[in-house]
Amino acid sequence: MAAADSAQFSLANLPLGIATTTNKAISQHQNVPGIVTRLHDYVYFLSAMQQNGLFGHDTLTSEIKDAIQQRTLNGLASLGRRAHRQVRNAMQSILRATTEEPSSISPQLAACRVPISDVIMHLPVTIGDFSDFSCSVDHALNAGEAVVGIRKLPPGFLHFPIGYGGRSSSIMVSGGDVLRPWGHFKQGSTVAEVVFAPSRAVDFELEVACVVGKPSEPGRLVPASEAAEHIFGFVLLNDWSARDIQTLEMPPLGPFLGKSFATTISPWIILADALEPFLVPVPTRQIPVADHFTPSGEKGHYAVTLAVDVGAAPPQGNGGSEGTSQDNRNSSLTRACTSQLDSIYWTIADMLAHQTSNGCAIRTGDLLATGTVSGSERGSFGCLLEITKGGKEPFVLGEGKIGGEKAERMYLEDGDTVVMSGWAGDIGSDSCVGFGECRGTLRAARSLDR
Template sequence: MSWLGLPAEHPFGVDNLPYGVFSTGGGPRRVGVRVGEHVLDLAACAERAGMESAAVWRAGSLDAFLAEGARAWTAAREWLLEQLTSAAHRDAVEPYLVPLEQVAMHLPFSVADYVDFYASEHHASNVGRIFRPDGEPLPPSWRHLPVGYHGRAGTVVVSGTDVVRPVGQRRAPTETAPTLGPSTRLDLEAELGFVVGGGTELGRRVDLAEADDHLFGTVLLNDWSARDLQAWEYVPLGPFLGKSFATSISPWVVTTDALRAARVPLPRQHPAPLPYLRGEAAYGLEVHLEVECNGTVVSRPEYRDMYWSPVQMLTHLTVNGASLRPGDLFGSGTVSGPDPGSRGSLLELTWSGQEPLTLADGSTRTFLEDGDTVTLRATAPGPDGAVIGFGACTGTVRPAR
């Protein structure tokens, strides 16, 4: 129990304690932890307590803290729990709790590199059937390795940032040559993003058993996609301008420690992956996502349906010797389930525009229109019946420039 008096079912209780970066009144950015309807100013609180760790929280990002590694992350969590659950610390901590309505949230860390995977068998199969109706839905490698692509770190933006409709080459099925113009098939993709900490040397692989030590936490991620640009450009090298214009993430990073109670077994992997991807360290996550367009919930994907584990993704990412840097971010790929109501993209929900969705205001959508607002939300189970909440991930589409 906490002296804050939060209800047991509060999604941002002391079992969660996600990290973010905030400011008040246009002032400097500070690292904070969300607890209930407040943000704890970490550096100020730790400085009063005489903690050396205050130094890594004084900067306006999580970058220095991410570099500290897993032991420091766990030690910080234990200290926070002590501060927020022992009444003896109340007078020292309470002055540094800032009401949530007074803060502005910012990108929580500097994104070093960005990789997006394709870890949902249901999503990959649906996309294969749409794009290659006469072929095999999954490429031959899909069940042997976590397929992914390198994205653009500089266009990762925090929730609340507008998304400008991208311009690029696209060719309609009825045309013989491409044209340049705004995308007419702008889509959303509901994903989890995994935040990496603790760097590695170039040339050193990260084993499956140690991969978890590099996973600081998780955010919600919307990998906005221009399907018409993507369809024209993706053969033979995969996504490029159809994906690189914007990727939105939620402002609060839910730590790996906070999600331990949400771990579940992976779906059966057949055929068994190669030995470097096998082991008891691989796990799935029970995270319940919700996709909303203009206030209408259009999908409820379940992350536990994902085929590949986050630790398998990270291990495969480094198997060729690629190094890790604090602030690396990798996406899970679109989270989709076996039922139409659990598909995590409009491409699947409308079956490439053939089955329009009807929103609460009576309007219909095949793909996103200017002015549309997309919001991702999610919760996960915590220990002893607690609920772990994720910050909302929101973006509004603005006209092409």
């Protein structure tokens, strides 16, 4: 159900990630992670490209060449948008020949690449701080209706992108298992019936996050008009949520243990330049906003299609996670939603502007997420809370059968797999820019040691 991976990784894309390989042809990265890019079904190790002289003597600065040798993308990310553009342009120049004449690839370049099936993807950056925002009007209204029966925006929503501080320690790369969390929640209708037990309402949330590149100075507000210089790129993000735990703990300080148990991101960072052709204008604001936000009519949203598929768990060793191959796919997925990133109210640049508006500094590797991306109609809701109206109307997997039993879901069950995907442009076209997969499987809660 997720869009075909190969078609998403065109020459117009060339994302960056961190990988090791099982292929002996690139022995230096069998156990040592390295920076990679992807073109269709092949992964290219940038350090090997540099060692083989493919970048040339004057193509990249010494700072960029040093950053390419590192085991995370933080060093390269910190150099700013100009450096990111130089690397992308250099990669496109080198790899263009492989798309025009695949059979004419040079031995030097062939020695730098392996099939996607021969790599293990890792977290692309060392993540410092993680902030999660609420940028979608539709999600805020749909969630309010599902929880309390009222379609009403929070008081500050139209004034700024509201958010909270998450936990970077629980962020994992696509393909990893997620343990059902323990927590406090109401078993009945009164606070007196609070229990401590494994959550009974685990949900997914479809989000996109930006990865901070160049850091900002403490005390300085970075306006949305200058945010591009601080954004390295973008990933898909699944903000796993335990709705029963979240409901009890929300007042008065907001999300905590109902959110912090797991967050999954896609392994490929889509560089900001790759998505720039897909920028579209911001619709008219409902009320005037502060000058440091994106004004109505100015390009600030990205025309990206997002999707979520849900199904039974794939076998152990699914692709994209540490210790697994990239090849296995789940054949029994059901489309849960398709939504549009440009439907959100606040832009990603607005998130960065608001994060720094009180003088808070952002650092290389920080992650800022959009919150659930939802539309106004059924089929575009980005989480089960909205799809099932708070556990009142079931979501049916496939034809309603898994192992001979009817498969209805109010929330996720142990063994369920969630696969998120996203792409800009037409899949299969030369201009398609895709994110690949953001995949995770929910597993049973761990027994507590007492």
